[in-house]
Amino acid sequence: MFSKLKEKLRNWTKKVSEKAEGSVKEKLLPTKFNTATHKIEPNLKKLKEDFELEKKGIFKKFKTIKISEKEFEVYEEELKMLLLENNVAFEVAEKMVQDLKEKIIGKEFLKKEVESEIKDAFKEIIEEILIEPFDVVEKVKEKIQDQSKEPYVILFCGINGTGKTTTIAKIADSLKKKGLSCVLAAADTFRAASIEQIKEHGEKIGIKVISHEYGSDPASVGFDAIKYAKKNFINCVLIDTAGRMHTEKNLLKEIEKISKVCKPDLKLFIGESITGNDAIEQIKSFDWAIGIDGIILTKADIDEKGGTALSVGYVTKKPILYLGTGQVYDAIETFDKEKFIEKLGL
Numbered sequence: 001m002f003s004k005l006k007e008k009l010r011n012w013t014k015k016v017s018e019k020a021e022g023s024v025k026e027k028l029l030p031t032k033f034n035t036a037t038h039k040i041e042p043n044l045k046k047l048k049e050d051f052e053l054e055k056k057g058i059f060k061k062f063k064t065i066k067i068s069e070k071e072f073e074v075y076e077e078e079l080k081m082l083l084l085e086n087n088v089a090f091e092v093a094e095k096m097v098q099d100l101k102e103k104i105i106g107k108e109f110l111k112k113e114v115e116s117e118i119k120d121a122f123k124e125i126i127e128e129i130l131i132e133p134f135d136v137v138e139k140v141k142e143k144i145q146d147q148s149k150e151p152y153v154i155l156f157c158g159i160n161g162t163g164k165t166t167t168i169a170k171i172a173d174s175l176k177k178k179g180l181s182c183v184l185a186a187a188d189t190f191r192a193a194s195i196e197q198i199k200e201h202g203e204k205i206g207i208k209v210i211s212h213e214y215g216s217d218p219a220s221v222g223f224d225a226i227k228y229a230k231k232n233f234i235n236c237v238l239i240d241t242a243g244r245m246h247t248e249k250n251l252l253k254e255i256e257k258i259s260k261v262c263k264p265d266l267k268l269f270i271g272e273s274i275t276g277n278d279a280i281e282q283i284k285s286f287d288w289a290i291g292i293d294g295i296i297l298t299k300a301d302i303d304e305k306g307g308t309a310l311s312v313g314y315v316t317k318k319p320i321l322y323l324g325t326g327q328v329y330d331a332i333e334t335f336d337k338e339k340f341i342e343k344l345g346l
Contacts, residue, residue, distance in 0.1 A: 068105065087275075150230065153264040154266045158271055182236045182237070183236075183237055183238070184198055185221050222239045252285065255290060267293050269296070271283060276305075296322040306343070
């Protein structure tokens with residue numbers, strides 16, 4: 001993850017630094033001596049004072065760099081393009097470039113520190129874009145500790161092919177290892193073999209799966225799973241739903257119904273980190289339909305770009321909670337904002 005973006009950001013920063021340095025050197029080129037403006041008998045004391053002042057100014061100019069708007073604009077479009085190429089959504093790329101411009105234009109930097117100053121500015125921008133994630137385990141524990149006997153309900157949404165069902169099994173397995181009991185709801189009654197798939201996961205991780213027949217009402221599956229959890233004092237209900245395209249209005253209405261019937265405590269979107277702008281359009285539709293609370297990005301282990309994480313965080317103003325990093329059940333990690341920025345080399 002991030003290897004391409006990291007290298008390109010480094011190269012872009014270097015170019016801006018060199019451009020600004022070149023402009024300083026041009027300004028310091030010697031001008032022709034005009035004898036007409038100098039007296040034949042100069043005031044030596046005055047000349048010495050002027051020379052000392054000029055020397056200080058020259059030394060300062062040699063030591064510092066000020067990036068002008070003109071110099072920034074030379075590489076502004078290039079920066080925007082490299083962000084777009086690395087799966088950063090257009091509106092996010094524009095926001096990042098504008099914010100960077102405001103942070104560095106007209107400010108004086110020490111020549112030896114200009115690259116690090118630009119990197120620090122980028123870091124601040126990314127920190128502002130990414131929402132601090134919350135701890136799902138703590139959320140579950142908070143609810144079950146109030147002795148309401150109500151299970152913590154998590155509804156998962158996303159399109160087919162993103163690893164949604166496998167990710168749900170990973171989270172169930174993780175919760176189980178942390179001492180929290182779970183039940184899975186096979187509420188994807190639309191896709192062929194989806195019920196068998198989640199049942200297979202349930203058997204492997206030792207977690208009960210509640211299911212109905214294909215074609216049955218998915219909201220009723222979720223409702224029955226919650227009822228089962230209450231009866232058996234199970235802490236958490238994880239509801240799988242049919243993977244649907246963000247353009248399929250009928251299926252989006254169906255997930256709205258599931259949400260209304262099951263009243264989930266948490267609604268999570270699962271998308272691929274390698275899909276770029278497609279993930280942005282998907283997440284906007286699901287957020288509009290049910291109001292998502294958090295994001296899980298799969299296939300982070302094969303993502304060389306890293307821009308999708310920046311984009312989904314900015315567009316939804318919701319936190320990324322987990323990154324999927326492989327096929328096995330423990331190949332999922334809690335999203336760490338600082339670690340993410342570190343990997344970008346900032």
